[in-house]
Amino acid sequence: MSFNFRKAQNQDLPFLLQLEKEVFPAYQQNSKQNIKKSLSSNFQEIFIVEDTIANQAPIGAFVLFKYTHSLRIYSVGLIKAYHNKGIGSIILNYIKTYAAAHNFNTIILEVSATNQQLINWYKKHNFTETALLNNYYTEGLHAIKMKYNQENATKDYKNIIVINQPFKWQENTINAKVISVKDYINNTQYHNNPDYRIFNLCSSYKYQSYGYYVSLLASARGQRVIPSITVIRDFRIKNVIQSIAFDLDALINKTLLKISNSAFSLNIYFGQTPNKSYRTLASKLYQIFEAPFFKVNFIKNEKWLIKDIKVFTFQDIDNDTEKDLMYSFAVNFFNKKRHNYPKLANYKYDLAVLVNPKEETPPSNALGLEKLKIAANKKGVYLELITKADVDKINEFDALFIRETTNVNHYTYEFSRLAYAEGMVVIDDPWSILRCSNKIYQNELFKKHKIKTPQTIVLANNISNLKQLDALTYPVVLKQPDSAFSLGVIKVNNKEEAKVELLKLFKKSDMVICQEFLYSEFDWRIGILDNTPLFACKYFMKENHWQIYDWNSESDDPSGDYVTLPINEVPEKVIKVAQKAAALIGDGLYGVDLKIVNNEVYIVEVNDNPNIDAGVEDSVLGDALYDTIIDSIINRINIAKNIQKIKLTE
Structure with a gap:
């Protein structure tokens, strides 16, 4: 269904009279003379509702009274063939949009006190009862006065839904403001606030369409926009889609494992989809391809692959069941409680x-x-x-x-x-996690920038490369590239031990770090934030062990002792190396581990997410x-x- 709203003209008088008789009881019907006055009044507005599919045929009308600060809904009527189709909500949304555009703070109306169903319907749309009007229609027929505060026009929402015809949006309980394309483009309220999150639901994202310009303008205004111009472009390039989604390959094939057909499609609304079996996949796809609504078409050859992705718009959702589903997902998406x-x-x-x-x-x-x-x-x-x-x-x-x-x-x-x-x-930040999680990357980085590390080689999962073990001076330390807290770090004393442990490590990673063993009584840990030293600790090796952590220890605490020192008591050369190494990673919060052996400073690694425990790292600064x-x-x-x-x- 599609509808149009226009101001009534004199030639609409016959339809308006017919509508009064068909819809309203006698005591609520407007006379021909009053309707004529309304058509020519500056104080009143009569709007005609037309069915655009049925050759613009008029199907309803509503009358508005314009007070200084309030807009009064005098009457709303639809011919009976269009009752119970959700059109009332569309009309009410149009009225709310009209009120916001003309700076009316409130919308008021009266409804029969005996019509509890209609009263509840208005309450659902955020109207509240304000007064009982005794004998309002006639003797013994009372009315309830109701009011709607125009919060959608004044509340400072962060979430802004931009749509061609806002009055068609029927869900009013979401934590978002629904505005028109023209309002977003022209209203200065939306020009200079980078905090807005723009959800572009325009009817088209084609080049130089309104939808295209909404995303373009949002980007220029420094606002977060979904979909972005980049996403709109990426959806059209098959190779880009498959490249971006490469990391989801395992999840896609696990999720679609039980599907017997060779093709499958998944509709995603605000990152959600109705079938629980596919919800994790839908969420991951939304994180990569951020668009309010899109369909992912999968195809299976030897394994499942994404064939293509099609963006669809609010206008494309013309099935009432699908629209209700979309609205429920919108509520879930926008109304998450912080x-x-x-x-x-x-x-x-x-x-x-x-x-x-x-x-x-x-x-x-x-x-x-x-x-x-x-x-x-x-x-x-x-x-x-x-x-x-x-x-x-x-x-x-x-x-x-x-x-x-x-x-x-x-x-x-x-x-x-x-x-x-x-x-x-x-x-x-994600880049710090990537860089700190891989010791192979750090080894190359520090070597390039001439920062001293224990002598290091990288071993690949290849039997011929194991010949390098003959040239090593034992003991050596083998490290899984993403090892942490001494896990995945093994000291071997000879070639035979090295082979055994390497075979285990190669089951987890195709590459393994091999470093010379440099013993020190403790490691320095320098906390760095914004490229500035934050704290300094000496982490001592666990008693009778060569590492800070001994996970095979029978004691309750697997870690060694510690001492926290003021920064000015740390050797200057330790601080300089720590700052230089951390700066190569980024400007985040890092824990830089170093050793001093034979008066030389060696960088062990830079860790993201360093420990900050009360009673340890805060012992000096508090x-x-x-x-x-x-x-x-x-x-x-x-x-x-x-x-x-x-x-x-x-």
């Missing part, structure tokens, strides 16, 4: 801290997290601990701080990547350590916002 309880103070920014309550050795202990929260609240930042189950809440925050052990092949990386894609400040971290996050948010403002003025 907080389980109301905030008691006004905070300038919101910070999500990703944790895993079940992690045995998290990078921050409970007291450390509490101190971080206190520091954040003190500086006007609301801090909420989130878990992997809260991935849909990410876009409600200004920044993400990961306090869970990270890895590339892990949801922590996906959180980081998603937060970065949302334009958020994120520590650890609460100032957490203040510094929060200050950095605030500064990053402000810089990001200022960059957006600069872009808008260029």
